[in-house]
Amino acid sequence: MLENAISWLRDFIWGVPMIVLLFGTHLFLTFRLKFIQRHTFRAVKLSTQSDDGAHGDISQFGALATALAATIGTGNIIGVSTAIALGGPGAVFWCWMTGVFGISTKYAESLLSVKYRVRLKDGSMAGGPMYTIERGLGIKWLAVLFAVFAVLATFGAGCTVQSHAITDVIRTSFGVNPAISGIVVTILTAVVILGGVKQISRVCEKLVPFMALFYIIGCAVILFLNRAFLLPALGTIVTSAFSLKSITGGFLGSAMMIACKYGVARGLFSNESGLGTAPIAAASAQTKNPVRQALVSMTGTFWDTVIVCAITGIVIVSTQLRLPELYVNVKDDALTQIAFSQLPYVGSYVLAIALSIFAFTTILGWSYYGERCVTYLFGAKRVMIYRIVFLVVLFYGAIADLGIIWTFSDLMNGLMAFPNLVSILLLSGVIVKETKHYLWDKHLDEHAPPAPVVDE
Numbered sequence: 001m002l003e004n005a006i007s008w009l010r011d012f013i014w015g016v017p018m019i020v021l022l023f024g025t026h027l028f029l030t031f032r033l034k035f036i037q038r039h040t041f042r043a044v045k046l047s048t049q050s051d052d053g054a055h056g057d058i059s060q061f062g063a064l065a066t067a068l069a070a071t072i073g074t075g076n077i078i079g080v081s082t083a084i085a086l087g088g089p090g091a092v093f094w095c096w097m098t099g100v101f102g103i104s105t106k107y108a109e110s111l112l113s114v115k116y117r118v119r120l121k122d123g124s125m126a127g128g129p130m131y132t133i134e135r136g137l138g139i140k141w142l143a144v145l146f147a148v149f150a151v152l153a154t155f156g157a158g159c160t161v162q163s164h165a166i167t168d169v170i171r172t173s174f175g176v177n178p179a180i181s182g183i184v185v186t187i188l189t190a191v192v193i194l195g196g197v198k199q200i201s202r203v204c205e206k207l208v209p210f211m212a213l214f215y216i217i218g219c220a221v222i223l224f225l226n227r228a229f230l231l232p233a234l235g236t237i238v239t240s241a242f243s244l245k246s247i248t249g250g251f252l253g254s255a256m257m258i259a260c261k262y263g264v265a266r267g268l269f270s271n272e273s274g275l276g277t278a279p280i281a282a283a284s285a286q287t288k289n290p291v292r293q294a295l296v297s298m299t300g301t302f303w304d305t306v307i308v309c310a311i312t313g314i315v316i317v318s319t320q321l322r323l324p325e326l327y328v329n330v331k332d333d334a335l336t337q338i339a340f341s342q343l344p345y346v347g348s349y350v351l352a353i354a355l356s357i358f359a360f361t362t363i364l365g366w367s368y369y370g371e372r373c374v375t376y377l378f379g380a381k382r383v384m385i386y387r388i389v390f391l392v393v394l395f396y397g398a399i400a401d402l403g404i405i406w407t408f409s410d411l412m413n414g415l416m417a418f419p420n421l422v423s424i425l426l427l428s429g430v431i432v433k434e435t436k437h438y439l440w441d442k443h444l445d446e447h448a449p450p451a452p453v454v455d456e
Helices: 002-013 016-032 036-047 060-071 074-087 090-115 129-137 140-174 178-193 196-225 227-241 255-271 278-282 290-322 335-340 347-378 380-399 405-426 428-440
Strands: none
Touching: 002 405, 016 036, 016 090, 016 255, 016 405, 016 428, 036 060, 036 090, 036 290, 060 196, 060 278, 060 290, 060 347, 074 090, 074 255, 074 290, 074 335, 074 347, 090 129, 090 227, 090 255, 090 278, 090 290, 090 405, 090 428, 129 140, 129 278, 129 347, 129 405, 140 178, 140 347, 140 380, 140 405, 178 196, 178 347, 178 380, 196 227, 196 290, 196 335, 196 347, 227 255, 227 290, 255 290, 255 405, 278 290, 278 347, 290 335, 290 428, 335 347, 347 380, 405 428
C-alpha cells in the first residue's frame, strides 16, 4: 500500500510538468547566460587553482571534490542501468542532454549559493538553496520546505541507496555477508563525517580523481571490445530517444516520453543540476567571488553526466547489441554488471571496487548536505543527533531489501528540485548581473564583499 502510494506520487512529481520545468530552466539559463557551457574548459583550469586569501572553509577544488563525491556514484552505474532498463536506450540521450544543458543550472545555483552564503558564529560558512531562498527572495517557509526535503533525501539518495549498492556488489563479487560489509561501511563513514567538512573534503580530494580514472579505464577496455558496435549503439540511442511508438497508449505513453522521463530523472539523480545539493558544498569554498566558484562547480556536471554517464550508457547499449543473449530476463540494476563481465577474470572486481568507492564518497558528500540543512532548521547543536540517525539508517540500508528505496529517492529529489528551480528562475536577474560584472566585464579576480555573520 505504502509502496504504491510513493510510486504514484513519484510518477506524478516526475510527470510532464517536472520535465518541462527542469529542461525549461536548463534551456532558459543556457541562452540567458550566453551559453555558459563554452567556458567549461576555462572552468576546469580554475578548479585546479587556489584562491589564496579568499574567504571560505575549504579550497575550490575541495568544494568541487565534495560535490563530485556526492554526484559521481550509483547514479552513474546503477542509475544509468535502471534508466535504460525502464526507459530503453533513448534514456541515455536524455540523461546526457540533462547534463549538457544542466551545466548552466549548476552554474546558476552555485553562484546564488556563494552570493547569499553566511558565516556562522563558529566561523564556518553555510549556504545553499535554503539561504538563497530566505535571503534572496525573503520566503522563509519555502526555504524551510527545501531543507526538510533535503534532510529526508539524504536518507534515501545519499544513504540507503549507496550502502545497499556497496553491500550488494561486495556480496555478489566477494561473497561477503551484507551485515559484515555494512558494519565496515558504517564505521568508516563515522570516522570521516565526525571530522566535519574539512575532513570530508580531504578524503574526497584523494578518492574522487582515483575512482573516476579507475572506472573510466575499465569502461575504455569494454568499449574497445565492443568497437564494432559503437556507431550502431549511438544510432540506437538517438533513434530511441525520439521514437513516437506507443507503449502504453497515447503520446504520454510513447517510447520518447518514457525514455525522456527516466533519462531526466536519472540524469538529475546523477548530476544533481537543479536539485540544490551541490551548491551547499560550493558555499564553503575559499573563493574570491560567486562567479569563480560557480564556474568551478559547473564542471561537476560536465564530468559526472557529459562524460561518465554517457560512457556508461554507451558501454551498456553496445554490449546489448554485441551480446544480446546475456540480457535475457536481467534485473534493471544488473545491466552494467553484465557489461563489465566481458573483462576476463577481473570484470566483476573492477566494478565492485569502483562502485564501492563511488557509493562511499557519495555517502560522505550527502551527509554534509544533511548536516547543513539540519543546522539551518535546528541549529548546530542538533547535528550530532543527525549524524547518529544517519549512521543507523546507513546500516539499515546495507542489510535491507532495495524495495522502494529508489522510488523514495526519486520522489525526494523531485520535491527538492521544485523550490530550488523556482528560486533560480526568480533570481535569474541577479545571476545575469553577477555574471556580467565578474565574467563578461572581466573582473574575475575581484573580491566580493565578505559573508555576513548570523546566529545559527
